[in-house]
Amino acid sequence: MFLVGLTGGIASGKSTVAKEFQALGCPCVDADLIARQVVEPGEPAYEKIKGTFGPTVFHENGLLNREKLGQIIFHDASKRQQLNAIVHPAIKKRMLREVLQYLLKGYQFVICDIPLLFETKQMLPFVSYTVVVYCDEDKQLSRLMQRNGLSEEDAQARMKSQLPLSEKCLLCSYVIDNNGDLEGTKQHVKEVFKKMKSSRKHLVLRFGILAFAVCMFGGLYFALR
Numbered sequence: 469m470f471l472v473g474l475t476g477g478i479a480s481g482k483s484t485v486a487k488e489f490q491a492l493g494c495p496c497v498d499a500d501l502i503a504r505q506v507v508e509p510g511e512p513a514y515e516k517i518k519g520t521f522g523p524t525v526f527h528e529n530g531l532l533n534r535e536k537l538g539q540i541i542f543h544d545a546s547k548r549q550q551l552n553a554i555v556h557p558a559i560k561k562r563m564l565r566e567v568l569q570y571l572l573k574g575y576q577f578v579i580c581d582i583p584l585l586f587e588t589k590q591m592l593p594f595v596s597y598t599v600v601v602y603c604d605e606d607k608q609l610s611r612l613m614q615r616n617g618l619s620e621e622d623a624q625a626r627m628k629s630q631l632p633l634s635e636k637c638l639l640c641s642y643v644i645d646n647n648g649d650l651e652g653t654k655q656h657v658k659e660v661f662k663k664m665k666s667s668r669k670h671l672v673l674r675f676g677i678l679a680f681a682v683c684m685f686g687g688l689y690f691a692l693r
């Protein structure tokens with residue numbers, strides 16, 4: 469099995485593209501979903517956030533106030549770094565656990581939807597291919613404002629906290645153009661899907677596991693003879 473890192477900019481269409489990959493039968497691990505799970509009450513990252521940012525970033529019922537925390541970190545790079553140092557290792561650990569479950573089920577590859585793949589670099593050593601979902605800046609801005617009900621200024625601040633999409637396109641293996649309608653995007657997803665299916669990178673891990681098993685059992689056999 470091998471991992472494909474799916475990334476892009478905020479509201480560039482990663483979830484939309486991930487759904488299309490799932491419709492084609494690919495398992496997807498969603499870093500955003502995991503990011504919400506690791507800050508639930510009782511999780512180690514939850515306690516660390518309380519210790520670092522204080523009680524003001526929590527609702528009265530104890531749940532994390534994501535909007536309040538978002539406002540703080542999107543306008544303050546050092547606070548953003550502090551939060552990242554807490555949540556990124558927890559996200560990475562849980563992602564690798566989910567990936568391991570798919571490995572045991574025998575999938576050829578797993579799509580890992582990681583919005584900040586190139587910014588944090590945490591998961592980069594584990595992925596064989598990177599795919600960027602791209603759309604022009606003005607389209608990204610209008611989709612973000614519409615979806616999240618944000619002012620232009622707030623939407624711009626969120627976009628600026630990430631690497632520009634054009635830079636990510638230079639770093640990745642494949643670009644999926646999401647400027648057009650959904651039908652066009654589906655076609656781009658199918659093309660990338662075919663390329664992944666024809667990759668033989670999953671054999672590296674399979675042969676590695678096989679060689680390891682042969683060595684272990686061979687060693688055991690000769691030791692017990």
Ligand SMILES: Nc1ncnc2c1ncn2[C@@H]1O[C@H](COP(=O)(O)OP(=O)(O)OP(=O)(O)O)[C@@H](O)[C@H]1O
Nearest residue numbers: 477478479480481482483484611615646648649650
């Ligand atoms: N090709 C498209 N045509 C029209 N609208 C689109 C298209 N792709 C995505 N959208 C819309 O743009 C918004 C952002 O898309 P999506 O949620 O997939 O982005 P995302 O990159 O996953 O966002 P986030 O950064 O929050 O994770 C959504 O409202 C979605 O419906």
